[in-house]
Amino acid sequence: MDRLESMSIVVAVVESGSLSAASRRLGMPLATLSRKVAELESHLKTRLLHRTTRQLSLTETGRSYVAACRRILEEIEEAERAATGEYTVPKGDLAVTAPVVFGRLHVVPVVAEFLAQYPEIDIRLVLADRVVHLMEEHVDVAVRIGRLPDSALVATGIGAIRRVVCASPAYLDIHGEPAKPRDLASQQCITFEGLESARAWRFGSGKTEQAVPIHSRLVTNTAEAAIEAAIHGAGLTRVLYYQVADPVRSNALRVVLDTFEPAPLPVSLLHTGQVPLPLKLRAFLDFVTPRLRARIPREFGHLTGT
Structure with a gap:
């Protein structure tokens, strides 16, 4: 059994979504491809794929094995490029993720x-x-906003973002501007559930941190919907400052309770830290890191009044 060929086949099956699609992609008869996958599973003494008539998915073992196969095949590709003198030209595919x-x-x-x-x-x-x-999910680089748990991932800081409470001037004229977090109890709130609980928002940090009960008149799964509802006067919302920077500058929204804001959330670029780092990934990180830092102004992470 050619292990590298078997690795390439199982990766192609996963990327294609089915055995038949991988067969067409590789130009290999379906029976041959299916036999080679079965031989690999027999060699490993474990099942890599769940196969049904409608769906193909990886087992838990399969997920870790395919991730390792990707790294090995990529390292081989990088080594071949170095040997042939192509290593000086970054090329290939990259998967990148970021908040919406x-x-x-x-x-x-x-x-x-x-x-x-x-x-x-x-x-x-x-x-x-x-x-x-x-x-x-086979992603090379992630832009992550928030404190990072301990992990084997490599993180590079690119800035910090405030969490702000804001509402339209028209709403504040009618309902009054809250002076302290506890004043939110009598206000109408809009919660973006990706950032906060619909029942309580947290303010301060360390020993001064407090959870303040709120009444969420509207709960949404996107920040954009929460912001749009706030602009239309539906209530106060809490989002990240970059998400409302333009409406705040145009006075469509006004930030309140800024002196009670919690510490800004760090913004980081994450990758798996594979060695050697693929040239395409190194080129991407070197290119985007200074540019993203430049796009996060100090005001995004500055706490007014502190």
């Missing part, structure tokens, strides 16, 4: 600039307001 609004406002322009400079690199950009697992 931050990605649209800041990552997309930088990625577009990167693509223009590196014509032999293609990028798959996944914008999602959830934690995307790099290894399981």
Whole structure:
């Protein structure tokens, strides 16, 4: 059994979504491909794929094995490029993920600039307001907003973002501006559930941190919907400052309770730290890191009044 061929086949099956699609992609008879996958599973003495007539998915063992296969095959490709003198030209595919609004406002322009400079690199950009697992979802780089748990991932800080409470001037004229967090009990609130609980918002930090009960008249799963509702006078919302920077500058929204804000959340670039670092990934990190730092002004992380 050719192990490298078997690794390439199982990766192709996963990327294609089915055995038949991988067969067409590789130009290999379906029976041959299916036999080689079965031989690999027999050699490993474990099942890598759950196969049904409608769906193909990885087992838990399969997920970790395919991730390792990707790394091994990529390292071999890098070694071959180095040996043939092609290593000086970054090329290949990259998968990048970022939060939806931050990605649209800041990552997309930088990625577009990167693509223009590196014509032999293609990028798959996944914008999602959830934690995307790099290894399981085959992502090379993540922009992550928030404190990072201990892990084997390599993180590079690129800035910090405030969490702000804001509302439209029209809403505040009618309902009054809260002077302290506890005043929120009598206010109408809009909660973006990706950032806060719909029942309580937290203020301060360390020993002064407190959870303040609120009444969420509207709960939404996107920051953009919460912001739009706040602009239309539906209540106070809490989001990240970069998400409302433009409405605040145009006075469509006004920030309140700024002296009670918790510590800003760090913004980081994450990758798995594989060794050697693929040239395409090194090129991307070197390119985007200073540009994303430049796109996060000090005001995004500055606590007014402190």
